Amino acid sequence: MKKIENENGSAIITVIIFITIVTFFLSLIFLYNKYQYKLVNNLGNQIQAYYNAKSAAFLALQKFKEEKQMTSASYFFQLTKKDSSKVKIKPFGLFLLVEAVSKLPGVTYTRRFLAGQTSDSRFNAALVIGDINNPIVISGNTIIQGDVFCGPQGIKSGILRGKRFNKDKMVFGSILKYNYSHLPNFNPGILNTQIKRLQERLTNIQSIPALSDSVIKLNNIIIELNKDKFNSLISDGLKKILGPGTIYLSDNITFYNIYFEGPLIIYSGQNINFSRQFKAKKILVNAKKITISSFQKINGQFIAQDTLIIAKGVTLTYPSIAAVFASEMNIAPTLIKISDAANVKGTVILSSKIHNNIKNNQLSRLIIEKNAIIDGVTFSDNYTELHGLINGIVLTDQFYFYLSPTLYINWINDAFINRRDLNKKLILPLGFDLDTDYAIIKEF
Numbered sequence: 001m002k003k004i005e006n007e008n009g010s011a012i013i014t015v016i017i018f019i020t021i022v023t024f025f026l027s028l029i030f031l032y033n034k035y036q037y038k039l040v041n042n043l044g045n046q047i048q049a050y051y052n053a054k055s056a057a058f059l060a061l062q063k064f065k066e067e068k069q070m071t072s073a074s075y076f077f078q079l080t081k082k083d084s085s086k087v088k089i090k091p092f093g094l095f096l097l098v099e100a101v102s103k104l105p106g107v108t109y110t111r112r113f114l115a116g117q118t119s120d121s122r123f124n125a126a127l128v129i130g131d132i133n134n135p136i137v138i139s140g141n142t143i144i145q146g147d148v149f150c151g152p153q154g155i156k157s158g159i160l161r162g163k164r165f166n167k168d169k170m171v172f173g174s175i176l177k178y179n180y181s182h183l184p185n186f187n188p189g190i191l192n193t194q195i196k197r198l199q200e201r202l203t204n205i206q207s208i209p210a211l212s213d214s215v216i217k218l219n220n221i222i223i224e225l226n227k228d229k230f231n232s233l234i235s236d237g238l239k240k241i242l243g244p245g246t247i248y249l250s251d252n253i254t255f256y257n258i259y260f261e262g263p264l265i266i267y268s269g270q271n272i273n274f275s276r277q278f279k280a281k282k283i284l285v286n287a288k289k290i291t292i293s294s295f296q297k298i299n300g301q302f303i304a305q306d307t308l309i310i311a312k313g314v315t316l317t318y319p320s321i322a323a324v325f326a327s328e329m330n331i332a333p334t335l336i337k338i339s340d341a342a343n344v345k346g347t348v349i350l351s352s353k354i355h356n357n358i359k360n361n362q363l364s365r366l367i368i369e370k371n372a373i374i375d376g377v378t379f380s381d382n383y384t385e386l387h388g389l390i391n392g393i394v395l396t397d398q399f400y401f402y403l404s405p406t407l408y409i410n411w412i413n414d415a416f417i418n419r420r421d422l423n424k425k426l427i428l429p430l431g432f433d434l435d436t437d438y439a440i441i442k443e444f
Helices: 002-066 189-204 227-235
Strands: 073-078 084-092 095-104 107-118 127-129 136-139 143-145 148-150 155-157 175-177 215-217 222-225 240-242 245-249 253-255 259-268 271-274 279-292 298-310 315-325 335-338 343-351 365-368 373-386 389-403 406-409 411-413 416-418 438-443
Touching: 002 073, 002 084, 002 095, 002 107, 002 438, 084 189, 095 438, 189 222, 189 245, 189 259, 222 227, 227 253, 259 271, 315 335, 315 373, 335 343, 343 365, 365 389, 389 411, 406 411
Parallel strands: 127 148, 127 389, 136 155, 136 411, 143 416, 148 175, 215 240, 222 245, 240 259, 245 259, 253 271, 259 279, 271 279, 279 298, 298 315, 298 335, 315 343, 335 365, 343 373, 365 373, 373 389, 389 416
Antiparallel strands: 073 084, 084 095, 095 107, 107 438, 389 406
């Protein structure tokens, strides 16, 4: 009898242990499923918040354009009873910075975008020339793949120093002849407004933050640098300057062995040289003369007042801008030079309707040297001297090059323009006189 009772007791204990183990695993499964549900729910909210933020950014860009804003603006959108988005847009050089904050129950999601302006039909061509009074003359090994907008005299082949144009076809596309110019105008008014506001804020220059782990973080302040101070900071171990913020340069300066990350504005009325081991992304630079000679990949907007030199082998990554805008006070010729083997991925703009002295070869012009590559758009409302490769579009008032002792106006020699490999739906910097929408370029 006692043996049977012992066996019954053991059976009860076994059952209790079994029930405990089953209950434990059921609890684990329940908790795991609850965790999975919460994880999936949070993921769903994050995805929904992302698309809410992007949708709100598009709506805000539409309103920003309709209102013809030139400065910062904020917008609020109540998408549903529980979902809302707040969007702030501010100009950053020739682009727009868009910050969209989307709120769902338990989730706040912030996305930042870089935006520009969509193109029109003129930007589907390979070449648009403003001069309608003279033909375009092509010689050497020139190849144009895409349509051409030109004057009534169209395109003809030329003989240069006894060498004939040696292709079977001048244009691999349509030659569209017009009695009026299709060259768009460019107005850097949105940039000029920013510079004017920045100049007013230069009375609020603050001390340079302390160096921490070789980094200076600006945190939305304006600091002043000069050559001696920069060299001293480099000697102290400075390797990075991080935005958002503004650097005002009070004299000529050469930046080297430094990394800038923005959004960061660098402003000067003097000359800036970006030299050895200089790296940057998301920066806006405005100075009298800018020279870039670093072999590191660089991303930014480089906008000079009279001269911009992109040295041999330099790469500006997409969506960079290389530009010169001559002020009304500037009477000297302006220049952009994209040197041999340099590569600009983005937009090159020369806006300089300064009177040229052709007899003395004093011309405002955009020079693209042999083996230089532009992946994107080049624009000049003056002269373009083209010897390199354009994977995209050339818009210019006239072409030019000099071969002693002769000036060749509206000649293109040994150049290659290929529109076919560039996306037809372009998003451009702001400033072209286009009746088109604003659109997001990329996350920023």
